[in-house]
Amino acid sequence: MNICRDGMEHETASPTIEEIGKFFADYAACLLGCGATCIRIEKNIGRMAETLGVEADMTILPSHILMTVNSKDGLATWSTNHRMHHTGIDYCINTKLSRLSWAMADGKIGFREAVAEAKRIVGEQPAPEWVVLLLASAANTSFCRLFGGDGESMLLVFLATMVGYRLKQVMLAAKVDVRVVFLCSAFCSSVISAGGHLFGWGSTPEVALGTSVLYLIPGIVYINSVSDMLDGHYVCAYSRFMNAAMLTACLSLGLCAGILLLGLSL
Amino acid sequence: MNDMLLNIFQDGFFAAIAAVGFASISHPPRNAYAWCAVIAAVGHAVRYVLTTLLAVHIIAASTLAAFTIGLLAVYAAPRAKCPAETCLFPALLPMIPGMYAYRTVEGLLLCLYHSEEAAFMHNIYMLAYNGFTCAFIVLGMVLGATIPIYLFKKISFRATR
Incomplete structure (x- = not known):
């Protein structure tokens, strides 16, 4: 040049x-x-x-x-x-x-x-973390409403998502293994949202508990996996699917741990 | 009739907020947010109408709604100057069957709690019913949404030109 x-x-x-x-x-x-x-x-x-x-x-x-x-x-x-x-x-x-x-x-x-x-x-910087935190919390709250959650459940889900997602951001920044991050975030969110069950807040506590961890579901990885499968990239499709399934298993474990710790009668 | 319209509008509105929020996690370009919101609102409202008014099964309804989302994403991609997936995937996320997934995990836990045969069999049934429904909704959604991208490859892969 x-x-x-x-x-x-x-x-x-x-x-x-x-x-x-x-x-x-x-x-x-x-x-x-x-x-x-x-x-x-x-x-x-x-x-x-x-x-x-x-x-x-x-x-x-x-x-x-x-x-x-x-x-x-x-x-x-x-x-x-x-x-x-x-x-x-x-x-x-x-x-x-x-x-x-x-x-x-x-x-x-x-x-x-x-x-x-x-x-x-x-090398470009992504959107500020606090903006993503607020938007993700609002998204999960809307999710709760879509599944029939009432006002109290929506408030609980907003709080649970905010704390859980912030924990995810901090742990990922500290280079903690992503599977541990998913487990801890799901545990944290499920314990907070279990307030509906424990204290009788609202009429849809199970919706609050169920939706509080949904921000962690690796939806895009699942969709990419099927897209690769349709295109004949089976190795990559399988790898992406297993990666997403592993993260889903970790978040389910975190949710179960929260339910068991608080001794909720489902 | 007015109540029904209000319900459809509410469903679309909350789906739009959910799509924008979940989109922010995957950092799309700024001009894609509005498209994600509109596409998610239309898609979710379509599913609501199919399941509530026309009594279509949720798996078929999710597949048809996802196909609508896929078509809209292919239409939006050249206008937003971004890959079709950028508008498509976040718009699809509000349709994820979260409560079915939760009830699957709940069924698993209840199986571990109850050792009596009748209660155990009921919980196994709940686990399998919710698990299968959840898995087939997700599969239908993803297939329905991805097919338009392959049907209109020329538009989908030239959108960023």
């Missing part, structure tokens, strides 16, 4: 097969980590590869990307194994990386600009 007298950067040298391979592997690992479906990863990589005049073959494994890039004449090849980026489900990154692939395919940006832009996108 050269910087000309007009101050603008212009790409002069074409990227090497190694540079392309590394970028594609990193890009795919980011998309996999932020919760993109396998078909989207393949399509995005495919359109960028076509633009750059190379062939990209990849295997999407549960937490790795195996990427092989060949030049069209078959004289140069590059293979790499890249670990998935653990960013958590993030549709903003998914959307921006998908837009980036189209920008490159439409010739709006060059290869090196795309590499820099992808790094910038992955």
Whole structure:
């Protein structure tokens, strides 16, 4: 890349097969980590590869990307194994990386600009934690209403979700194992929402108890799993399903522990 | 009639709040929030009408409502300039059969509490009934919602262009 007298950067040298391979592997690992479906990863990589005049073959494994890039004449090849980026489900990154692939395919940006832009996108800060905390609590409260909960139950669910979700944020920030986080958050939320049963608040205490842990259900991972299965990515589909089932089992354990600890008669 | 309309509106309204809240956990772009809310409200209201007014079974109703959500998400994706999944998945979450899931866990616990055969068999029945219903609702929802993305691949995967 050269910087000309007009101050603008212009790409002069074409990227090497190694540079392309590394970028594609990193890009795919980011998309996999932020919760993109396998078909989207393949399509995005495919359109960028076509633009750059190379062939990209990849295997999407549960937490790795195996990427092989060949030049069209078959004289140069590059293979790499890249670990998935653990960013958590993030549709903003998914959307921006998908837009980036189209920008490159439409010739709006060059290869090196795309590499820099992808790094910038992955480094962006998500929404403030307190905003997500409030919105998630309001969402679970609405969930309680949808299942027929009364005003007292909704208030209990709001409090239980707020405390449980905050605990989840703090424990995840402290790098505690995600399964332990789900268990502790579900336990905490179920103990708070059991107030309806213990003190006779409201007429729908079982709805409060049942919905207080629903913010933890990994719904998007389940949906991604079925989407991958429909597309024939059975290994990834199975892996995502088992991951979600494990988290669901942990939250059920936390809920059961809360019920047993307080000796609730169901 | 007015009560029914009010119920449908309430159902859609709370589904919209739930969708926005659950969407925030997965950090969608800001312009996708409004679409998530509208799509979730329509989808949940469709299920409410099917189960309450037309007495359709909850599994079939959830599948049809999810299909509606999928179609709306494919329509919304190019307008919001984001992948169809960004609008689709959060809008689907308010339809998750949470109480069936809770009653499955409750059935499991009650099986452990009661050792008498009659009570144990009843709780096994509750566990299996709620567990199967929950699993098939989720499967129907996910299949119903994902099929439009595959039916309209060109729109779904060009939305971010």
